[in-house]
Structure formats: C-alpha cells, structure tokens
Amino acid sequence: MKYITSALNGFENVLIFKSNLMVQIFSRIVQVLLSIITWNAIYAGSNHKIIGGYSRTEMFGYLILASLLSILFTMEPVFNLSKQVKDGTISSWLIRPISINGKSLANFIGSKLIFILIMIVYLVVTGTNNLMMAMFNIVYLLFAIVVWHELLYLIGLLSFWLIQMWPLEPILNGFYLFLGGILFPLNILPQYLFNIVRFTPFSLVSSDLLQVVLNNNSGNTTMYIYIFSLAIWYLILRFSSIWLFKKGIRKFEGVGM
Amino acid sequence: MNLQLYLRLAAQSMKEFLTYRMTSFFVILFGFMFTAIDIFAVGIYYQFDNSINGVSQNDYITIILSLSTVTYTYLFLFIAAHESLSDDIIQGNLDYTLLRPINSFLYYALRQLDFPSLINLIVYLPATAFYLMKYHFNWIEWIWIILVYIVGVAFLFSINQIVVEFAFWKDNLNSIKAFPEDLNDTAKRPARFFPKILRVILTNFLPILSISNVAILVRKSLLLGFIPLSCVSLIISTILLFAISYFVWKKGIKHYFSAN
Numbered sequence: 001m002k003y004i005t006s007a008l009n010g011f012e013n014v015l016i017f018k019s020n021l022m023v024q025i026f027s028r029i030v031q032v033l034l035s036i037i038t039w040n041a042i043y044a045g046s047n048h049k050i051i052g053g054y055s056r057t058e059m060f061g062y063l064i065l066a067s068l069l070s071i072l073f074t075m076e077p078v079f080n081l082s083k084q085v086k087d088g089t090i091s092s093w094l095i096r097p098i099s100i101n102g103k104s105l106a107n108f109i110g111s112k113l114i115f116i117l118i119m120i121v122y123l124v125v126t127g128t129n130n131l132m133m134a135m136f137n138i139v140y141l142l143f144a145i146v147v148w149h150e151l152l153y154l155i156g157l158l159s160f161w162l163i164q165m166w167p168l169e170p171i172l173n174g175f176y177l178f179l180g181g182i183l184f185p186l187n188i189l190p191q192y193l194f195n196i197v198r199f200t201p202f203s204l205v206s207s208d209l210l211q212v213v214l215n216n217n218s219g220n221t222t223m224y225i226y227i228f229s230l231a232i233w234y235l236i237l238r239f240s241s242i243w244l245f246k247k248g249i250r251k252f253e254g255v256g257m
Numbered sequence: 258m259n260l261q262l263y264l265r266l267a268a269q270s271m272k273e274f275l276t277y278r279m280t281s282f283f284v285i286l287f288g289f290m291f292t293a294i295d296i297f298a299v300g301i302y303y304q305f306d307n308s309i310n311g312v313s314q315n316d317y318i319t320i321i322l323s324l325s326t327v328t329y330t331y332l333f334l335f336i337a338a339h340e341s342l343s344d345d346i347i348q349g350n351l352d353y354t355l356l357r358p359i360n361s362f363l364y365y366a367l368r369q370l371d372f373p374s375l376i377n378l379i380v381y382l383p384a385t386a387f388y389l390m391k392y393h394f395n396w397i398e399w400i401w402i403i404l405v406y407i408v409g410v411a412f413l414f415s416i417n418q419i420v421v422e423f424a425f426w427k428d429n430l431n432s433i434k435a436f437p438e439d440l441n442d443t444a445k446r447p448a449r450f451f452p453k454i455l456r457v458i459l460t461n462f463l464p465i466l467s468i469s470n471v472a473i474l475v476r477k478s479l480l481l482g483f484i485p486l487s488c489v490s491l492i493i494s495t496i497l498l499f500a501i502s503y504f505v506w507k508k509g510i511k512h513y514f515s516a517n
Contacts, residue, residue: 027438
C-alpha cells in the first residue's frame with residue numbers, strides 16, 4: 001500500500017507540473033525530427049535503399065520508437081536520491097518502515113505510468129498476430145524499467161561521496177545516447193563492437209529491446225539471451241547498491257533536516 | 258562592472274574550480290564525450306557514402322567542431338550564471354546582486370567563469386582552426402569567421418538568458434532549458450540536410466546554422482561581393498535577441514519579490 005502511495009505521488013507530480021511534461025515531449029519530438037532529417041539525407045544522397053539492414057521506413061520507425069523509449073528511461077532517480085542525501089531528508093526515511101529503493105522505484109514507475117501504458121498498448125496492438133510474443137515483450141519492458149531504476153539508484157548512492165551530482169547527468173545522457181541506440185541502431189556498428197556494446201544496461205533497455213520488438217520473431221534465442229543478461233545485471237546492481245548504501249549510511253552525517 | 262571587479266570574480270571562479278575538483282573533472286569529461294560521440298556518429302553515417310547531399314565527412318566534422326568551439330566559449334563565460342539564476346530567483350537570493358551599485362544584468366551574467374569548459378575550449382579551438390585551414394580562406398573570409406565566432410557566443414548567451422529569465426514568472430519550469438540545447442543539437446547538422454523552409458528559418462531568422470555552418474556559408478550568397486548574407490542575419494538576430502533579453506531582465510526585476 002505504501003509503495004502504491006509513492007507511485008501515485010509520482011504520477012500526481014507529473015500531472016501538477018504539466019508544463020515540464022509538455023516541454024519534455026516537445027524536446028523529444030525535436031530530437032527525433034533531427035534524427036529523421038539526418039537519415040533522410042543519408043538515404044536520399046545514397047545509392048543504397050537498404051542501409052545496415054534497414055530500409056528508410058524501417059529506420060524512421062526505429063528512431064521514433066527509440067525516442068519514445070527515451071522518455072521512459074530518464075535520470076530522475078539519481079537526482080531525487082542525491083537531493084535527499086544533500087538536504088538530509090533521507091534521515092526521516094531511514095526510520096520509516098519502507099525501503100528507500102522500493103519507494104524510489106514506485107515513485108519512478110508512477111511518474112512514467114502514462115508512457116508505460118502507451119508502450120504496452122503499442123506492444124499489444126503490434127503483437128496481435130502473436131500474443132505470446134506481445135506478453136513476452138511487455139515483461140521485457142517492465143523488467144528493463146526495474147533494471148534501469150536499479151542502475152540509476154546505484155549511481156545516486158554516489159551522492160554520499162560526491163558533493164555535486166549534476167555533472168553525472170550529461171555523462172549518463174551521453175552513454176544513453178550512444179549505447180541506447182538513439183542516434184542509430186547499434187546493429188549497424190562493426191560486428192565486434194556491436195557484440196561488446198549490446199550487453200551494456202543502456203543497450204539492453206533500449207536498442208536491444210527495440211530489436212526484439214521490431215523483429216518480433218518467436219523462438220528467437222537472442223530474446224532469451226537479452227532477458228538473461230538483464231537478470232544478471234539486476235543481480236549485480238542490486239547487490240552493489242545494498243553494499244554501497246551500507247557504506248554510504250556510515251559516512252552520512254545527517255546534516256540538514 | 259569594470260576590469261578590476263571582473264578579474265576578482267574570475268579569481269574566485271578559479272578557486273571554486275580547484276575546490277570542486279571531482280565535479281570539474283566530470284564536467285571536462287562530458288565536454289569531450291559528447292563531441293566524441295557526435296564525431297563517431299559521423300563516421301557511422303559516412304561508412305556508406307563519401308558524400309551526403311554534397312557534404313563531405315570533413316565538412317560535417319568542421320561543423321561539429323565549429324559549434325563546439327562557440328558553445329564552450331559561451332559555457333566558459335556565462336553558463337555558471339545561467340545555471341544558478343532560476344534557483345536564486347526562487348530562493349530570493351537575487352537581492353545581493355540587485356543591491357550593488359552596478360548594472361545587475363551585466364554583473365549577474367559575468368559574475369562567474371566555468372573553468373572546466375575552458376579546458377575543453379583549449380582542445381576544440383585549435384582543432385577547429387586546423388579543420389578550417391583546409392578550406393584555404395582568404396583574409397576577408399577569416400575576418401568573417403572570427404566575427405561569426407564572437408557574435409555566435411553572444412547569440413547563445415542571449416537565447417539562454419531569455420530562457421532562464423522565464424523563472425521570474427514561472428517556477429519549476431526546468432525543462433524549458435532544453436530549448437537552447439535542442440537548438441544546439443539542430444546546429445550540429447549540415448544546413449543542406451534540412452528541408453529548404455527550415456534551412457531558411459535556421460540561417461536567417463533563428464540563425465543557429467549560420468554559426469556551425471560558417472565554413473560552408475561564408476562563401477555563399479554574398480552581398481556586394483564580400484558580405485555573407487548568413488553573417489548579416491546572425492548579427493541582426495543577435496542584436497535583437499540581446500535587446501529582448503535585457504528588456505525581459507528589467508521587467509523580471511520589477512516582478513521579483515525578495516524572500517529576505
């Protein structure tokens with residue numbers, strides 16, 4: 001119940017500050033238009049109709065979906081946690097019978113509820129020929145959100161040591177931009193490079209998820225490999241965040257409120 | 258605002274840079290990271306063809322580096338003030354600026370330098386000059402390029418100043434700071450990639466492409482044989498935007514209520 005309340009708080013926060021949401025969406029639209037303009041120029045100026053295995057329409061479809069996913073996978077958990085550490089309000093949460101990680105996850109899911117529902121509807125509509133695959137894709141999406149949050153929560157715990165966390169946002173954005181396949185699908189990279197980057201958390205939650213959704217093949221072992229990789233990452237991140245939290249709390253001086 | 262005061266503020270900024278060493282390191286890192294990602298992406302785009310819409314890979318890299326040079330000059334001189342303005346307004350900390358017997362607009366804009374961005378600039382400036390030298394410009398074209406560089410910094414300042422001044426009227430509208438960033442992203446592309454109508458708008462009315470594409474545009478559409486039209490529109494737009502930012506600042510100050 002307490003986590004549902006946190007989720008509802010996150011959801012209401014988005015509805016109250018509607019301007020921020022509108023500007024975020026507008027910003028993503030601009031970014032996807034820029035990507036489409038760039039790739040349109042590449043296709044128009046090229047003799048090839050298929051580039052990296054993508055036709056022009058397929059490339060545009062990929063870029064639009066990648067931008068939609070980028071609205072989901074944002075950095076708020078890092079800065080919400082760092083703000084609590086910096087102003088000392090985390091002290092009041094430590095004495096409450098609630099997991100700070102769980103609360104943060106619930107809040108994050110609540111704040112992204114609209115986009116999660118949009119993605120689920122998209123997956124169901126595009127997967128009407130194969131409902132099992134559609135369900136699998138939905139499970140992959142939800143698991144990707146949990147792993148993404150866990151990654152950001154771990155990074156947010158660095159605020160026990162770093163005075164200023166804001167420089168991490170553009171660094172994380174940079175990693176997500178490249179490894180998440182926002183600029184281009186990762187499978188057009190040279191094969192040796194693609195095999196390295198595709199198993200990073202950034203790729204698993206974005207580019208790889210899109211490959212699974214767009215290919216929509218049943219019985220494709222790549223999908224299971226990605227889910228298994230996500231599970232491994234979740235375990236690594238979870239144990240790391242438990243360990244780092246214990247270290248951080250010992251260092252925390254509780255200044256502020 | 259005089260030189261002595263400015264040097265004092267610069268010395269203070271340097272001390273802050275040396276105090277927050279880890280933060281400064283991260284800022285320098287991401288400064289290089291984004292440009293490296295952009296240049297890597299150019300490599301990906303050009304693995305299929307040597308030229309895209311008449312734009313070579315060298316042209317594209319020159320565009321990215323030119324924009325980076327202008328952007329990091331703006332960041333070095335002005336970003337610290339722009340980052341803190343909305344918080345200072347909301348927390349009522351603007352009093353300390355307004356009470357001083359100097360022009361508040363200039364004082365606030367120039368009060369802090371971002372030295373990590375200077376480190377990035379030290380790398381980007383010669384790299385940009387190296388790529389620009391491949392075009393074999395004559396001395397008039399070089400003067401225009403330097404002028405575009407200076408005016409480009411003023412343009413970025415004016416756009417960002419107008420955006421942050423929204424905080425005088427609307428609080429918690431942090432996402433609006435994405436608008437100048439989106440404009441910056443737009444400028445990373447060659448002008449020739451854009452549909453004609455967008456190209457006209459972005460080189461003449463909101464001439465962000467005139468800054469990054471200076472190497473290509475400085476030889477196009479010349480007035481009297483030596484004045485690039487794109488540079489003229491950039492200068493006029495910058496003067497207008499600067500005037501608007503100053504006007505909005507004055508209005509915002511009247512609207513501001515101190516929390517102290």
